[in-house]
Amino acid sequence: MTTITYVEAHGQAVTVDVADGWSLMQGAVANGVEGILGECGGSCACATCHCYVDEARIGELPPPADNELDMLEDAAAPRRSNSRLACQVKVHSAMAGLIVHLPDRQQ
Amino acid sequence: MTSPDKVVIVGAGQAGLQTAEALRAMGYAGSITLLGAERCGPYHRPPLSKAWLAGEMAAEQLTMRSPDALERKGIALRTDVQAIGIDIGRRFVRLADGGALSYDALVLATGASPRMLDIPGRDATGVLALRSMEDAQAIAQRLALCAQSNRPMVIVGGGFIGLEVAATARKKGVAVTVLEVAPRLLGRVLAPMLSEWYAQLHRWHGVNLVLNARIAAFETGADGQVCGVQMNDGTLLPAGLVIVGVGVQANDGLARAAGLACDRGIVVDACAWTSNPYIFAAGDCTARSTSEGTLLRLESVQNAVEQGKSAAAAVMGQERPFAAAPWFWSDQYDIKLQIAGLSTGADRWETRGEPDSGSFSVYHYCGDRLLAVDSINDAREHLQARKRLDGEGT
Numbered sequence: 408m409t410t411i412t413y414v415e416a417h418g419q420a421v422t423v424d425v426a427d428g429w430s431l432m433q434g435a436v437a438n439g440v441e442g443i444l445g446e447c448g449g450s451c452a453c454a455t456c457h458c459y460v461d462e463a464r465i466g467e468l469p470p471p472a473d474n475e476l477d478m479l480e481d482a483a484a485p486r487r488s489n490s491r492l493a494c495q496v497k498v499h500s501a502m503a504g505l506i507v508h509l510p511d512r513q514q
Numbered sequence: 515m516t517s518p519d520k521v522v523i524v525g526a527g528q529a530g531l532q533t534a535e536a537l538r539a540m541g542y543a544g545s546i547t548l549l550g551a552e553r554c555g556p557y558h559r560p561p562l563s564k565a566w567l568a569g570e571m572a573a574e575q576l577t578m579r580s581p582d583a584l585e586r587k588g589i590a591l592r593t594d595v596q597a598i599g600i601d602i603g604r605r606f607v608r609l610a611d612g613g614a615l616s617y618d619a620l621v622l623a624t625g626a627s628p629r630m631l632d633i634p635g636r637d638a639t640g641v642l643a644l645r646s647m648e649d650a651q652a653i654a655q656r657l658a659l660c661a662q663s664n665r666p667m668v669i670v671g672g673g674f675i676g677l678e679v680a681a682t683a684r685k686k687g688v689a690v691t692v693l694e695v696a697p698r699l700l701g702r703v704l705a706p707m708l709s710e711w712y713a714q715l716h717r718w719h720g721v722n723l724v725l726n727a728r729i730a731a732f733e734t735g736a737d738g739q740v741c742g743v744q745m746n747d748g749t750l751l752p753a754g755l756v757i758v759g760v761g762v763q764a765n766d767g768l769a770r771a772a773g774l775a776c777d778r779g780i781v782v783d784a785c786a787w788t789s790n791p792y793i794f795a796a797g798d799c800t801a802r803s804t805s806e807g808t809l810l811r812l813e814s815v816q817n818a819v820e821q822g823k824s825a826a827a828a829v830m831g832q833e834r835p836f837a838a839a840p841w842f843w844s845d846q847y848d849i850k851l852q853i854a855g856l857s858t859g860a861d862r863w864e865t866r867g868e869p870d871s872g873s874f875s876v877y878h879y880c881g882d883r884l885l886a887v888d889s890i891n892d893a894r895e896h897l898q899a900r901k902r903l904d905g906e907g908t
Contacts, residue, residue: 437575437577439583447815448559448561450850452852474893509718
């Protein structure tokens with residue numbers, strides 16, 4: 408289990424334990440975090456799990472694949488340098504304490 | 515209709531959940547009861563043929579919403595409950611457990627069921643279809659047995675489900691035969707050159723692909739277990755597992771019995787209205803009437819989501835037509851196929867990008883009109899196609 412803090416669009420922070428190997432999307436929806444949809448179930452096909460990873464730590468994550476970069480173009484909220492699709496980021500112990508900000512819309 | 519305060523949604527899949535959440539997002543403050551026939555709450559079905567079947571994810575990772583997330587939104591989920599009738603006059607739904615639920619607005623999101631083949635041996639143990647988590651668990655079990663005992667499997671139907679399961683089974687080292695009745699794979703959606711491309715892809719991965727296949731029977735052993743597939747030409751293909759993936763039929767029985775207009779699905783307009791002013795429908799169970807006067811059946815995540823939103827709006831007395839271009843995807847091996855639009859009626863195809871590079875798109879045209887785009891590992895082109903096709907109507 409790795410501790411992840413999701414900050415919902417209206418500022419509410421929710422800290423949860425996510426099983427290693429789960430995606431940031433799965434960790435959010437299984438714990439009832441508001442603001443991530445994940446319509447396609449994690450197939451990188453819908454861009455409804457857009458999130459902003461803490462800028463100070465974005466470099467610690469494996470970089471996005473081309474497919475994720477392309478799909479981010481379809482995200483509803485503005486894309487930033489720290490934008491990721493939460494379904495494509497797998498949680499592991501080195502990510503403990505990571506802060507993930509959620510946009511105000513996914514559709 | 516005055517603003518309702520009791521909404522009942524039959525079906526706790528993607529369309530049902532989307533309807534419930536969209537109602538709350540629109541400010542609906544009354545009660546929402548979400549009835550699910552399965553034992554678990556809403557979950558993602560698409561990975562069942564792919565990452566889940568490959569053993570790459572746990573069942574809990576398919577969860578769409580946690581129970582407390584639903585509770586916070588005031589969505590009362592009831593699982594393992596079957597709706598068996600609708601009294602449209604007095605506006606209540608009868609349940610298999612003897613109970614009844616009255617409604618001001620009813621949303622049918624009953625999904626679809628796999629079609630089975632009416633041939634001898636169809637009831638043999640080990641002849642399976644894939645739709646639910648329970649189906650997937652049964653398939654995973656037998657697939658593991660096949661892998662252990664080095665027995666082959668046969669997949670009937672070279673559509674998305676069949677080909678995705680074939681790819682997963684090959685990953686697990688199981689020998690796979692895919693039987694397709696048509697002369698090419700995915701013939702109703704893909705351009706001819708892509709059908710051939712997919713045939714080569716699967717053959718390269720070791721799939722025994724048979725086109726124009728004619729099946730006579732499923733062979734059953736003395737123990738009642740399937741042991742092979744008998745072809746019309748006399749060939750017997752041994753099999754420890756047979757998957758039938760020959761399409762689905764809409765679950766419109768409830769609607770039909772209640773006298774709603776149905777035609778291979780519950781007939782709805784672009785705003786998810788059925789022929790009854792208090793009943794709406796969304797997702798795989800629907801047949802949507804188009805501006806061209808045809809009925810369109812779509813079985814996809816996007817359709818469930820969009821019609822769910824339309825149904826919620828309709829319950830609130832608003833019109834929110836589903837006008838976006840349809841899109842679909844399929845993951846096989848390391849290939850992501852994304853389709854925008856509907857290719858029916860195409861008479862001309864153009865390829866953009868280099869097929870040998872593993873990333874390219876095929877454009878379907880009827881004359882000069884763009885109908886659809888199939889993209890292989892080419893999400894950028896897919897999204898552009900969606901934007902281009904959006905709003906052109908279906």
